[in-house]
Amino acid sequence: MKGKSKTKSLALILFIGLVTIVLSACGKPITEELYSETVSQDVKTTTELTQEDKDFYSMAIEFASSENTDLSSQTVIQIINDEKDRQRKIEEEKKKRQEEIKRKQEEAEKEKQTQLKVLNDSLRVGLLKKSVIFKDTDKWIFKDVINMTLDIENTSDKKVKGFQGLITFKDMFDNDIKSLNVKYDEAITSGTSTTYDGSFEVNQFIKDDIEFRDTPLEKITVEFEMDQIIFDDGITIKRSDIE
Structure with a gap:
């Protein structure tokens, strides 16, 4: 009985060894296989790789094909890792471009705000006087005429050569x-x-004209929006060029 048991144990050991040799002879892990069309087909179905690695492999093959690159000397894992590096560099370059675009946008916005501040703060306009000459056909005055005197203060640090803009008169309720x-x-x-x-x-048919004529000076406030300003040093700023 003991002899037969030893024989069976020896046979089992030999069998296991033979299976190990056979399995070893069946091939390397797919990650260590050199690139070929056959290997590429195997990559699609293997369970040795994650889907992410398979995607990187596919991208690498597609890129190599577009660049006529020979991959026959590279293993599957090398191809995958190289593609990961390539994609990482692409992402880094993309991030740099986005950061550069953002930087330029911020600079442009900063310059825009600087120029808008010049337009908005260079002059202060107020209403000093307002008077009405009423219609008098005997004096050949056929419509009411509003005369006014504006006060214009240069609050900038440069000499102003000229300007144009829109002045809005408001009532006491703004x-x-x-x-x-x-x-x-x-x-x-x-x-x-x-x-x-x-x-x-x-x-007489425009409500705004009538209201402005009839509103007392002390109840009128002024808002001024500069459209364009020309400084004595030749610098011109236009709102239409900024907004």
Whole structure:
């Protein structure tokens, strides 16, 4: 009985050894196989690789094909790792480009805000006087005429050569009464003020004209939006070029 048991044990050992040799002879792990079309087919079905690694492998093969690159000397794992490195570099370059675009956008926005500040803060406009010459056909005055005097202060640090913009007159509740375009082409030294006299005829069919005519000076406030300013040093800033 003991002899037979030893024989069976020896036979089992020999069998296991033979199976090991046979399995070893069947081939290397797929990750160590050199590239070939057959291996590429095996990569698709193998369980040795994650789906992510299979995707990297496919991208590598596609890229190599587009670049006419010979992969026959590389193993599957080398191909996968090289593709991971390539994709990482692509992502790094993409990130750098995005950061550069963002930097340029921020610089452009900063410059925009700087120029808008110049437009918004270079001049201060106020209403000094407002008077009405009423219609009098005997004096050949066929419409009411509003005369006004604006005070214009150069609050910038440079001499202003000229400007144009929109002045809006508001009531005591900050409601718009009337807006007028203003253009001034006389120099104003930094830190000084000047006056501008203007007038317009009242259209009796336009509510804004009537309201502006009838609103007392002390109840009127002024809002001014610069459209364009020209400095004595030749610099010109236009709102239409910024916004």
